[in-house]
Amino acid sequence: MPRKKRGVDLPGMRTVESGAQLWKRIVAFFIDILVLDIIIIAPFRKYFSMPAGGIAESVEFLANNPEVTQTLKIILFLSTILALLYFSILESRIGQTLGKYIFKIYVRSEDKKQLSFWKVLLSNITLIPFFPFIILWIVDPIHMFFSKNNQRLMEKFTKIITVQKYVV
Amino acid sequence: MGNLKTIIFVILALWLSAFILSAFIPAPGGVFVDGNVALIKIDGVIMTEDPGSFFGTKIASASEIVKLIELADENPSVEAILFEINSPGGSAVASLEIASAIKDANKTTVAYIREVGASGGYWAASATDYIVANPLAVTGSIGVISSYLEFSGFMEKYGISYQRLVAGKFKDIGTPYRNLTSEEEKILLEKLDLIHDYFVSAVAENRGMNESEVKELATGMFYLGAEAEELNLVDKTGDLETAKNYIKDKLKVDEITLVEYKEHSSFFDIFSAKLNENFFFFGKGLVSSDEKPLIMT
Numbered sequence: 346m347p348r349k350k351r352g353v354d355l356p357g358m359r360t361v362e363s364g365a366q367l368w369k370r371i372v373a374f375f376i377d378i379l380v381l382d383i384i385i386i387a388p389f390r391k392y393f394s395m396p397a398g399g400i401a402e403s404v405e406f407l408a409n410n411p412e413v414t415q416t417l418k419i420i421l422f423l424s425t426i427l428a429l430l431y432f433s434i435l436e437s438r439i440g441q442t443l444g445k446y447i448f449k450i451y452v453r454s455e456d457k458k459q460l461s462f463w464k465v466l467l468s469n470i471t472l473i474p475f476f477p478f479i480i481l482w483i484v485d486p487i488h489m490f491f492s493k494n495n496q497r498l499m500e501k502f503t504k505i506i507t508v509q510k511y512v513v
Numbered sequence: 514m515g516n517l518k519t520i521i522f523v524i525l526a527l528w529l530s531a532f533i534l535s536a537f538i539p540a541p542g543g544v545f546v547d548g549n550v551a552l553i554k555i556d557g558v559i560m561t562e563d564p565g566s567f568f569g570t571k572i573a574s575a576s577e578i579v580k581l582i583e584l585a586d587e588n589p590s591v592e593a594i595l596f597e598i599n600s601p602g603g604s605a606v607a608s609l610e611i612a613s614a615i616k617d618a619n620k621t622t623v624a625y626i627r628e629v630g631a632s633g634g635y636w637a638a639s640a641t642d643y644i645v646a647n648p649l650a651v652t653g654s655i656g657v658i659s660s661y662l663e664f665s666g667f668m669e670k671y672g673i674s675y676q677r678l679v680a681g682k683f684k685d686i687g688t689p690y691r692n693l694t695s696e697e698e699k700i701l702l703e704k705l706d707l708i709h710d711y712f713v714s715a716v717a718e719n720r721g722m723n724e725s726e727v728k729e730l731a732t733g734m735f736y737l738g739a740e741a742e743e744l745n746l747v748d749k750t751g752d753l754e755t756a757k758n759y760i761k762d763k764l765k766v767d768e769i770t771l772v773e774y775k776e777h778s779s780f781f782d783i784f785s786a787k788l789n790e791n792f793f794f795f796g797k798g799l800v801s802s803d804e805k806p807l808i809m810t
Binding site: 380383384385386387388389416419420423424427430431434435438439441442443446 | 515516517519520523524527528530531532534535538
């Protein structure tokens with residue numbers, strides 16, 4: 346829209362998009378993980394704290410206490426569902442999580458159509474901490490470094506792109 | 514701004530969901546710990562199981578306490594177990610279970626009797642390596658009781674009679690619906706004496722005392738912490754710091770970190786326990802009247 350200022354016609358503002366910068370995506374992701382740690386993990390923290398011993402002691406302790414392992418699995422399962430809901434609800438409705446909001450980056454479909462909940466959910470299955478999804482923990486983010494628009498592998502697969510907007 | 518509102522709303526909704534879900538998870542006690550001394554509280558009347566009532570008497574469940582002792586004992590981070598005792602005693606069986614679990618632990622065990630560590634509570638304390646008691650705490654009371662209310666006079670007044678149908682003449686010994694015969698009274702007292710002897714010898718063995726010495730003290734009389742120290746029933750009078758200092762000396766460390774081991778009851782546990790309790794008494798009323806007086810230490 347052309348705008349008028351003191352009677353002078355100025356050229357209209359244009360918004361252009363490009364793939365979001367890598368550092369913004371990474372920091373935004375860590376902010377989201379921090380949020381999830383506070384809102385999702387914290388209520389479960391009353392059941393346990395981190396082990397003082399090393400990993401070997403923890404593994405041994407878990408092996409000797411199957412009921413503890415079972416409880417941890419339930420907590421992990423519920424936390425994963427809630428984490429997936431956090432990303433899927435927010436990204437499908439407004440295209441942003443808190444981390445993305447802070448850095449003013451968005452997700453949208455490559456064809457610019459409204460994102461569906463299930464599509465976003467699929468793009469975030471990397472968060473599932475069970476086999477075979479854990480393979481994606483490495484493959485999925487590495488793809489960002491080699492992709493033209495800094496897309497994760499699952500984003501490429503689901504045709505979702507994370508963008509940042511510039512006003513010119 | 515609209516987006517921020519949505520984000521805040523979703524975050525709050527998820528936090529609430531996580532909070533509600535966490536209440537439904539039955540969590541085992543202890544789990545991982547970040548301290549080197551486990552603190553286990555023996556608080557309330559010692560029973561084998563906690564019936565899970567919403568209100569009423571505080572129960573120290575032997576099953577739960579034994580599980581916590583085992584967890585602490587298995588955890589390589591834990592070097593000592595400190596028991597904070599506030600119990601007037603309870604079931605003889607439950608007290609013995611706790612005392613046995615304490616003795617089986619391979620870590621340094623210390624008891625701190627804060628307010629009351631009497632009877633079964635003292636039995637458990639005696640199984641530890643070292644007992645610290647508040648100078649004004651009530652302790653000792655080494656004795657056995659199995660009293661109960663007898664309703665036969667009350668029932669007679671209201672025209673309710675007890676129809677005695679038993680196979681085996683002592684099957685309904687101790688029923689509250691009739692008076693004890695002298696023979697039955699003698700039998701019950703003999704049983705109490707047996708448990709009393711067992712209790713005395715356990716304390717004697719745990720405390721490294723002569724049985725005759727303990728028997729002299731085992732009149733059921735309670736002793737204040739300061740008196741108990743003189744009688745060798747406790748090692749030292751003091752407070753929690755005294756117990757912690759003993760552990761530091763024993764472990765040869767400058768600092769210890771206490772981590773409380775406790776059973777976390779979820780809403781689901783409480784509801785299911787309450788339901789079980791109600792169904793148990795409902796069923797019991799229908800099919801059974803095999804009451805025996807509970808033997809308490």
